[in-house]
Structures are given as C-alpha cells and as structure tokens.
Amino acid sequence: MDSSKSILFVILITLLLGFIMLDLILGSIKIPFEEIIRIISFNESIQEWDSIIWKIRIPRILTAILAGAALSVSGLQMQTIFRNPLAGPFVLGISAGASLGVAIIVMGFSGIITSTAVGYAGNWIMVLAAWIGSAIILVIILIVSFRIKDIMTLLIIGIMFGSATSAIVSILQYFSSESLLKSFVIWTMGSLSGVSQNQLSILTPVIAIGLLMSITSIKMLNVCLVGENYAKSMGLNLTFSRAYIFVSTSILTGTITAFCGPIGFIGIAIPHLTRMLFKTTDHKILIPGTILIGSAIMIISDIISHLPGSNKMLPLNSVTALIGIPIVIWVIIRNKKLISV
C-alpha cells in the first residue's frame, strides 16, 4: 500500500471518530460535552444521562457502524461478482426477500412475535426469517446466474423478484390488523434506534462473521473482476466462490435488514465512493475502505435523521436515499461510463 492510501485511511478513521463523537453529543436531550467524556470513561455522572449514553446512544452508534459496514461490503461484493455498477443488496431483491420474511413473521404469524418480542427467541425468529428470506432470493439469483450469463437479464430478474415479494407483502398488509401493519411499515422505514443492548449481542457476532467471510473472499473478488473465464483459468473455483460470497452477503444484508429494516442506497453508493477515493480495484483496500466510509456515512445519516435540536425524527431510509442517490449520480456522471465497474 502506498503512502497516499495510508494517509487516506488515517483521515477516514479520524473522520469516523469525529462523527461518532458528534452523534454522541447531538440528541434531543442536551448533555454537556465534559459529562459525555466522563460517562464514556466509566466515571460517575447523572444517572439519567448515563443511561441515555450507554443504553440509547452507544447502541445506536454501534448499530450504525455495523449496518453501514455490512451494507457497503455487501454492495461491493455484488458489484464485483456481477460486474455491474448498479448491483447492490437492494437492487437484486435481497432486501425484499428479507422484508418478506419479516412481513410473514410480523403479520402472518402475529402470535409468535407479540408473545416473545422481548426475549431472545423473538430476536432470533426475526433474524432467521429475514435471513431465510434473503437467502432464498440469493439462491434463486444464483441458480438463474448459472443458466443465464447475461448480467442485465439477471438484474431484471432481481428487480422482478423484488416486485413479486412486494406484491406478497401487500397481500399480507391487506389482511393484517392496523397495529401490526403500522409496526411493519415503521420497520420498512429503517431505524437504528430499535436495537437494544441485548439485541446487539446477537447482531455484533453475526455481522462479524459476515465481515470475516468477506475479508477471506478478497482474493476471489479480485480475480472475479476480469470475468468468469479468466478467473477459472487462473484456478478459481467459481461455484464455491460464488456460493461463499453469496452466503456472506446474505448474512450481512439479511441480518441488518432484520434488525434495522431495509436501508437503501448505502449498499450501492458507498462502494463507488470508495473506489473513487482510493482509485483502486484491489479488495484488500476496498473492503476496509467501504467498512470505514460506510460506517461514517451511516452515522451522518443517523445524525441527520435525528434532526439535532428538535424532538422530531426523519425516517432513516429517506435520509440514506437522499445522501446515496446524489453520490450514485455524481459517480456515473464523473466516470461517464456505466458499463464497467
């Protein structure tokens, strides 16, 4: 790695720490900066402030970091493996699959979720439902991708799956009670605040496994860039690599979607931003890069969605879309070339 890239990493880590600090400070309840420092260095402070920091803000920030990292890495993996700049967990219908899983659990079998919503079982059922939903979509995409080589066809099929799952979700919505419907709709808007300390103890290891899998797929991703035949001729086991990368994407996207709802555009925009900043195709740099930038952008989105200084909140998904879409458009216009990743 050359020095300019090392400097970039240092800048990004500093920025990330800065945004984390900002997110800790800004909130509907004003806590003085010195007090925050006291609290996070495990010193005595006012009980109420202490629990706001430790039980609300820090879990939310950790969730933002995990979500930003997971979605961005998933997007990067999909863009590389499909060799398509518009690929991402959202576009291929993986999030839609997760939504369907959650919709079936929340609205289809409402008994399960209400009786055990606070316990570990409820969490696991949500995670499992979203994960299975996203895995099913991924497996279908995988099977289709073995038969159809054309990338645009795959993309269209992904979008069609997204629409089909939305249709099924609509049916579920139509037949479900108002309160369940509302809880589902709020889930679809995306939120980082819903994840408790307890839930984080599930989310963190699962995302860590997913990220570890993507780090171990760096070599495969690098060789996938030049296309299937070249990759095979250099000794890549294509079937295994695809399955491995799809499983890690499914773990990352499915889990984040289960806990935070379908957060859009981070997965498409961040990998482009990372490539533009680092000017490389090497996933040894791109993966840590997307993790850092994804986390930072997610924390910024969180800060914006909390509308500092007010008691109101914006849906997280609207914020990420409004940040992500300009990035995608900017990248496309700057590069003038949509075909190649």
Place this chain on the structure above:
Amino acid sequence: MTTNSEYSIITNNLTIGYSQKNIKNELLSNLNLNAKPGSLIALIGENGSGKSTLLKTILRLHNPISGKISLFDKSLNSYSLNSLAKIISYVSTEIISVQNLTVFNLVALGRFPYTNWLGKLNKEDKAIVNNSLEQVGMIKHINKNVNEISDGERQRVLIARTLAQNTPITILDEPTSFLDMPNKFEIIHLLNQLAKEKSKTIIFSTHDLNIAIQEADILWLINEKKIIKGTSEDLILNGEFSKIFEKSKLDFNIETGEFGITRNLTKSITLKGKGASYLWTYKALKRFGIKINPNKKNGISVIIREKNSKTYWELQGTGETKIVNSIQKLIEALNLITYFD
C-alpha cells in the same frame, strides 16, 4: 498412441461441440492433435467452425463430447484447479475494461495460483510481474490504468499476465482481432519469440492468414469438421491450404502466397517491366479486371520505364503512345479504351 513426454498436449479421438440432453452438435470430431514445447501453433478456421470451443476444451473451460486430452502425459481431468492453472494460461477475446485497474494489478492477477489466501504478493511475485512486463515491453505503463492504454498495448499486458502465471502452455483466442497491421505482426512475432526462448507451447486462433503463415511453426487448419496440421509451407504445397477456400470466392495464390477475391479477368494486355513497379502495376491492373498476357503479339501494351529514379508508364498500341507518371493515370487512360483485342 504415443505417450512420450516430449508432447505438452495430446488429444486422442477428441470430439468437441455442444451437447444438450440428447441433441449433440459436433463441431470437430476425432481430433488427434499434439503439440510440443517451443512451438507456436496457429489455429485457423471460419467463424463458427469451433476454434474457440476447441481452445476452451483444452483449457477445461468447456467439456468435450468424447475423447481424451492429456497435458504432459497426465489426463486433463486429473489436474486440480490450482495445478492446472500452473500448467496452462489463457487470453480470451473479452475486452477487459475495468476502471481503476492498473496494468500492474492486472498482471499481478497471474500470480493467483501461487499466492496465499489474501493474494498478497511477496518480493519474488513482484519481481516476476515486473519481469513479465519488461519482456513484452510494457514496463513503462506499469502504473497506468488498463483503460488508458491502446488495444495493442493491452494485448501485450494480457500476454504479460500469462507470463506471470508462468505456465508451459499458453492459449490465446484471436489475440490480433482488434489490432492494426503493425501491431498484429508484432504481437504474433512476440509470441513466436516467447515460444522459442521460454520453450513454451503457444496456441492462438486467428483470421490473419498472412501472419500465421509467416510466424507460426505449425498450422491447425479446420476444414469440414477435421483439423489438418503441418507447417504452413507443407500445407501450401500439398494444396490443403487452397482447399479451405474452395467454397468461398477467395483464392490463394500459391506463387505469391497472397489471398484475393477470384476475379473474372476479361481484358488482356502485355506488360513489360521489372521489380516492385512491375508487381504493383500488375496488382492494380488485376483489380481493374485486366489480365496480363505475355504471349500476345499485338494489341495494347504497357512498358514501365525508369528515368532519373522516377517511374513512367508508356501506353502503346492505341494509335499514339501515351506516357503517364502514376498508376492512377494509367488506369484512367486504359479506362478510355473501349476496344481490347
């Protein structure tokens, strides 16, 4: 069957093509081919005759219908993915256009079968990449993007990638198809040198017959689902070469080694002269449908004369003698003549 290790590739009754369920579409059948280290082999055949399929079958990117392929006396199927990648490398027809992919990184991908799980390059790997680029004369572009270099340069870089892969066999599918004349010759000449210096077996498919005849050690000519093999000179002298053009309007001139569209030459004149000016006048006359008849006593004749290192064409037999100073003017003058004996 010979099982001598002097052969790098041997095929036994190899039949290739596409089979779907019970329908078999055989492209080439019962091929008994062999190749030795240190030889450059040109695969020649019409579009759709099975050139790419044969190359892909040897690379194990495509399954044969029946028959056997051995590389260095070992069955192709007995190689592991990784060990095969150390034996045989590939340059496909696909154009690699990946943004931010540097020449160095593209060539470094050739080290894929040799590097660790992360694909980290050690000192030796880096030296091999540099050395490979030096051998194809592309070291000056090492830090450029593959999108910034010309087609000919990119083809050299892809050849460098096969050198980095360090395989005794290299297969190139139409490596000259997008190139201009000088580049076509230079690329194939480079392959010839590499085959000789590094004792590699290099097989390439091409439509550039002139270059193949001049540079390749062995030709594999596809005709009627069979492959005829031999040195270009033998195949020309025994008439095999002309055979493949029987169906088309193209004809191969066994004396000049040239290809051309068979023309109906109706008019005839006598031509006197020598050297290059004679040859090119002859070619121009042929293009305009005029045959040279050396035995003709009367009628129109053209005499080429040199004076003060300038060439003049004397047109006789039309009443008055006409002198012109270019072939274009000669043709114009001949076009005015309506009566040819």
